[in-house]
Amino acid sequence: MSKRLSVALACAAAFALAGCAQPWQRFTPGEDQSALVARLGPPRESYDLPDGGKRLMWPTQPMGEVTTAADIDASGKVVTVRQVLQPSEFYKAQIGTWTKKDVLVNFGRPVETSYFPLMKRQVWTYRYQEDNVWYQLYNFYFDPQGILRLTQKTPDPLHEPERDRPF
Template sequence: MFKRLSVALVCAAAFALSGCAQPWQGFTRGQDQSALVARLGPPREIYDLPDGGKRLMWPTQPMGEETTAADVDSAGKIVTARQVLQPSEFYKAQIGTWTKQDVLVNFGRPVETAYFPLMKREVWTYRYLEDNVWYQLYHFYFDQQGILRLTQKTPDPLHEPERDRLF
């Protein structure tokens, strides 16, 4: 009896988890962009792409760790849909080549910006979840001409238990 109950619970849990599709999943290449809007609502950010298409974005920042991005062609058909706030996407950034505009188009508006006068660098920060476990911040450092010079990831202090301790 216990074994049957265990098997039933495992099957129920697997079935429940299989229905937890992420917002960027379930779209097919060639589908009309209206499918995106129907499921995700109007995009909060829209950027022009070099090939005449558009990048549509649904960020969860400032407190969330995900940004769904969908590229659509000039006819309004889906090319890709994905979560862009993740290491595999961040690592595409090219030091010395990318500009602020490149970072903006690829990741959307940052959760925070700052300027470090001694370094003469402007920093854009994005909140993300690495490996579905680690809450991180990813930082892009730009020189005075707006060229990407450095990237860095750090733990997100918002989720660090030490921040609640009194010294």
């Protein structure tokens, strides 16, 4: 293969991969939040952060598995942009310390809420994809005071094969 063809193929592959970059991978720390909003559209959720900044969120729930979250400082500059519906983010939740507000600010509105009267627990559920392979639900269990007491991941039945099919 000629050197010119090799270079052309390498460039084409680089352009193709660049087009696959996720929204949370295409940002520059320090850019104005208006540039981010221009690229992603208006956020569907916005939460105040303790340092005077804001967390802007673009969820794909109820059927999607991605929520892009951008932390904006008090002056309106982008600090970080990331996908928050993933194990490394879920595992930051602190049992016995976090409240419903902490979960809401970190992950956005849940796809579903339930109440288990025998446990006396409210459950917030988020749909996500683990390792870009397994469709999962991540559940946060809160006691009557709104304190996080348990987390759990389960397979997402939306993507499970039907078990009741005749053979």
